[in-house]
């Protein structure tokens with residue numbers, strides 16, 4: 001059994017035409033062991049994982065996070081603003097980055113795409129709506145202020161606004 005599996009793996013390595021796979025392949029259609037050619041995470045037990053014991057597959061795709069980065073198409077937008085923010089910018093940005101790092105250990109497809117500073121506003125875009133909410137909640141929890149979520153169901157995107 002193990003031998004047969006191995007042999008298949010070697011044979012298939014020669015044909016890397018999997019590269020032409022549609023970038024928007026539905027999650028359900030991914031085979032066990034599919035690997036993201038952008039960041040190297042592996043699809044295992046129906047989840048994307050940073051470290052995985054799955055047998056390597058020759059299926060190379062882009063994970064949802066890399067797809068969104070490539071398309072500049074965020075699933076979440078967090079906007080921070082207000083005079084308090086201006087005075088505590090570094091502290092708040094550090095908290096946001098730490099929260100992302102922590103979250104990525106469990107869920108590698110939730111990532112910060114970009115942090116933009118425009119005047120007294122900071123905009124953080126994310127590859128996952130849940131991460132955007134998490135970041136907003138974290139700032140709200142540690143810094144108080146006002147927090148709003150706004151869903152756009154058709155676009156499956158969340159806007160999180162924090163002010164203080």
Ligand SMILES: [Zn+2]
Pocket residue numbers: 036037038039040041062063064065066067
């Ligand atoms: Zn990726």
